[in-house]
Amino acid sequence: MSVQDTLLRAAAITKRYPGTTALDAVDFTLRRGSVHVLIGENGAGKSTLVRILAGVELPTSGHLEMDGHELRLASTRDADSHGIGIIYQELSLFPNLTVVENIFLGRELTRGRLLVDRSAQERLARELLQRLEQDIDIHAAVGTLPLGRQQIVEICRALARDVRVLLMDEPTSALSPGEIHVLFRVIRELKAAGVGIVYISHKLEELMEIGDEVTVLRDGRRVAAAELAAVDVNWIIENMTGRRWEPPPQQEVSGGAPALLRVAGLSVPGRVHDASFHVAAGEVVGIYGLMGAGRTELLEALAGVRPASAGEIRLDGQRLDRQPVWERIARGVALSPEDRQSAGLVPTFSLGENMTLASLARHSRRGCLSAAAERGSTLDLISKLHIKSTGPRQPITALSGGNQQKAVIAKCLLTSPRVLLMDEPSRGVDVGARSEIFEIARRLAAGGMAILFSSSDLHEVLTLADRVLVMAGGRITASFARRQFTEQALVAAASAKPGGLHDRT
Numbered sequence: 043m044s045v046q047d048t049l050l051r052a053a054a055i056t057k058r059y060p061g062t063t064a065l066d067a068v069d070f071t072l073r074r075g076s077v078h079v080l081i082g083e084n085g086a087g088k089s090t091l092v093r094i095l096a097g098v099e100l101p102t103s104g105h106l107e108m109d110g111h112e113l114r115l116a117s118t119r120d121a122d123s124h125g126i127g128i129i130y131q132e133l134s135l136f137p138n139l140t141v142v143e144n145i146f147l148g149r150e151l152t153r154g155r156l157l158v159d160r161s162a163q164e165r166l167a168r169e170l171l172q173r174l175e176q177d178i179d180i181h182a183a184v185g186t187l188p189l190g191r192q193q194i195v196e197i198c199r200a201l202a203r204d205v206r207v208l209l210m211d212e213p214t215s216a217l218s219p220g221e222i223h224v225l226f227r228v229i230r231e232l233k234a235a236g237v238g239i240v241y242i243s244h245k246l247e248e249l250m251e252i253g254d255e256v257t258v259l260r261d262g263r264r265v266a267a268a269e270l271a272a273v274d275v276n277w278i279i280e281n282m283t284g285r286r287w288e289p290p291p292q293q294e295v296s297g298g299a300p301a302l303l304r305v306a307g308l309s310v311p312g313r314v315h316d317a318s319f320h321v322a323a324g325e326v327v328g329i330y331g332l333m334g335a336g337r338t339e340l341l342e343a344l345a346g347v348r349p350a351s352a353g354e355i356r357l358d359g360q361r362l363d364r365q366p367v368w369e370r371i372a373r374g375v376a377l378s379p380e381d382r383q384s385a386g387l388v389p390t391f392s393l394g395e396n397m398t399l400a401s402l403a404r405h406s407r408r409g410c411l412s413a414a415a416e417r418g419s420t421l422d423l424i425s426k427l428h429i430k431s432t433g434p435r436q437p438i439t440a441l442s443g444g445n446q447q448k449a450v451i452a453k454c455l456l457t458s459p460r461v462l463l464m465d466e467p468s469r470g471v472d473v474g475a476r477s478e479i480f481e482i483a484r485r486l487a488a489g490g491m492a493i494l495f496s497s498s499d500l501h502e503v504l505t506l507a508d509r510v511l512v513m514a515g516g517r518i519t520a521s522f523a524r525r526q527f528t529e530q531a532l533v534a535a536a537s538a539k540p541g542g543l544h545d546r547t
């Protein structure tokens with residue numbers, strides 16, 4: 043690589059937090075017009091590095107250069123003025139503000155010196171959404187949008203400025219394949235215009251498609267770097283983990299058990315239409331569907347956090363649909379939500395407090411919380427799920443994104459549910475930890491639990507589910523047993539137009 047190509051350089055960056063060295067003398071070079079992929083296990087230091095490149099945090103030591111000159115970033119404002127934009131892993135939007143307000147917050151377009159030029163902002167917001175081929179109401183409050191759409195807004199926010207460097211921390215974790223396709227088109231346009239892009243993702247196929255170069259981080263150290271064309275997925279995984287990669291074994295079908303969860307005619311206005319299915323004890327059922335298919339809403343209705351307008355939910359024959367959330371939890375229904383920030387975790391609590399939040403009764407002795415009982419169960423799950431932390435007392439916000447996701451799942455597991463509902467459980471979780479989560483789920487199922495999870499990752503559904511329900515347009519359009527499902531059949535059912543069916547009936 044020639045020196046002129048170098049846009050941004052990080053030299054010997056070290057970042058220490060109390061008890062953790064998040065980055066240890068990391069070197070990193072970003073070229074103009076290229077996509078540089080950062081990869082590593084949960085907690086490896088990827089987000090920390092991009093936060094330093096974006097001026098969100100200062101390094102403990104080391105320095106940055108841009109165009110060959112030393113670059114000092116004391117704030118995100120500094121980074122902004124150098125044309126460095128960031129798309130955060132944990133979305134940075136304000137739920138009560140509208141789409142257009144969020145896109146321009148803190149850098150409003152003005153008319154004269156002080157007046158916000160609303161019509162210019164609205165025009166640009168519409169243009170950006172059009173470029174991303176999205177039909178989103180720019181006046182809708184962001185908090186009312188599904189997670190994937192919020193992620194699109196976060197992307198628009200970064201694109202609203204002319205950037206020279208774009209840092210993308212898991213930009214596609216909540217996007218559907220179609221949206222990822224559009225985003226990749228935009229990335230290629232930015233590349234052609236000379237923008238340098240740092241791209242973080244746990245979706246390996248995606249990285250192979252969009253990346254030019256790759257840097258692998260492990261435990262805060264740079265362990266390898268290469269041109270992506272020269273390496274394969276196994277090379278990446280081996281460098282990430284330091285071990286050889288073994289794919290998880292295919293599971294045998296467990297059949298014939300009676301239904302533990304039985305759902306009939308469940309509807310959520312505008313979202314889920316007449317869903318009927320069952321899940322047996324010991325069974326792992328996947329719900330596959332594109333974004334907006336109604337998967338999240340279906341799971342939320344089962345957990346009671348979203349009102350259903352019709353239908354029956356029975357657990358072991360007992361009606362659940364009239365019960366409030368806490369009663370359903372007490373009866374053994376647990377939901378690990380897709381959006382860990384708004385629904386899963388209390389940001390001011392520690393890792394341990396968050397994990398035991400939903401299972402206080404289990405950790406109490408005669409009405410008092412037993413510190414010993416709590417500590418025992420949390421330590422056990424922290425080690426089983428490989429939650430990288432300094433211990434249960436670490437503030438939850440000091441954990442990396444993927445490790446926060448594991449904490450949400452741990453919280454559900456600690457309630458000892460009979461029915462475990464997991465909405466996109468592996469969102470942001472690295473490949474190794476992903477198979478650990480499902481291995482634990484498998485063991486729990488073998489012990490009699492019923493598991494229902496949603497995923498937009500076809501491969502994940504194909505390898506992990508005993509049975510797959512496919513949703514499209516709020517309806518269950520197909521159900522496949524393990525021996526029946528093929529990639530083509532699932533994709534076809536997921537893109538079925540249930541509206542047509544509906545019209546005929």
Ligand SMILES: Nc1ncnc2c1ncn2[C@@H]1O[C@H](COP(=O)(O)OP(=O)(O)OP(=O)(O)O)[C@@H](O)[C@H]1O
Binds near residue numbers: 085441444
């Ligand atoms: N504010 C903080 N205080 C203490 N430790 C922190 C803080 N932020 C991050 N860490 C620690 O630094 C390490 C690196 O975290 P980072 O978020 O960079 O990981 P990551 O590679 O982005 O992981 P993921 O794939 O899960 O997003 C982790 O061990 C994390 O717990």
Ligand SMILES: [Mg+2]
Binds near residue numbers: 443444
């Ligand atoms: Mg991260």
